[in-house]
Amino acid sequence: MKRISILLIALLTLVVSACGSNEASASASQSDAPESQAASAEPTESTAPESSEASGSAAAIPSFDMNGDPELASRIPDTVGGEPLQVQSFRGDAFMAGGGSDPAFDAFLDSVGAELEDVSVAFGGAASGLTVGAFRILGASEDDLEREFIAASEEAGDVSDLEEASIAGKDIWTATDPSAETGMSVFLYTKDDTVYFLTGTEEQVTEILAALP
Numbered sequence: 001m002k003r004i005s006i007l008l009i010a011l012l013t014l015v016v017s018a019c020g021s022n023e024a025s026a027s028a029s030q031s032d033a034p035e036s037q038a039a040s041a042e043p044t045e046s047t048a049p050e051s052s053e054a055s056g057s058a059a060a061i062p063s064f065d066m067n068g069d070p071e072l073a074s075r076i077p078d079t080v081g082g083e084p085l086q087v088q089s090f091r092g093d094a095f096m097a098g099g100g101s102d103p104a105f106d107a108f109l110d111s112v113g114a115e116l117e118d119v120s121v122a123f124g125g126a127a128s129g130l131t132v133g134a135f136r137i138l139g140a141s142e143d144d145l146e147r148e149f150i151a152a153s154e155e156a157g158d159v160s161d162l163e164e165a166s167i168a169g170k171d172i173w174t175a176t177d178p179s180a181e182t183g184m185s186v187f188l189y190t191k192d193d194t195v196y197f198l199t200g201t202e203e204q205v206t207e208i209l210a211a212l213p
Contacts, residue, residue: 066090069120072136072194076124077211080204085124085132092119104152111148112140129184130200132208137193146190153197159186167202168209 067073068091076087093116109115114137123133137145150173153159162173173188187198187205191213198205 069122069136072120072134073122073124075134075212076122076132077208080126080130080200080207081128083126083128083130085126085130087122087124087132089120089122091117092121093117104156108148108152109137111152112137112144114138114140128200128204130198130204132196132198132200134194134196140193142190142192145193145195146188149190149195150188153188159188162188168206170209170212172209 066088069089073087073089076085078085078087109119118138118140120136120138121133122136123131125131135145135149150159150162154162159173159175162175165172165174167174167187170189170191175186184199184201185205187200187209189196189198189209189212196212198208200208
């Protein structure tokens, strides 16, 4: 799909910003090194592989925790239809120093009386195009969270013409992909302080919903 949710993109923007800031700082530190130090670090046959490995490890260190809410991530099954799902999670407060926010996301938080530190997100996908995400807003009521999430998503054009349905014994909202880029549908399900959004076939979504609380 062109977009899953304006709210998810808002948080992922903070992830990218945090990564970019970290990489920029690392690059600046390397470029500021004295010439004499750079000359003395000239690789030899014995030191080049070790230096390369160390450099790669430093660049791979993330500036945020992608296992920020393991309990939330564990609600999403590891496989769907035999296909593995790669699931990661993070907390909103990990990006409070990330240098900015998104007005649409700020407005959403205000509408449910929450702060960035109340937020955690888990998301994953599979090669078939299936995507699943979960927004957890600590302290938010189920009714408020569902209403405001849908309103924000509709305003952003992420979903339209939502219809109520029941799948795997759960009351959900569903709509076709408004971007018309896939043959998949959008499914929204809210439980307690968490809203789940999924794109995929009804068979895939049924399997996931059956595993959710």
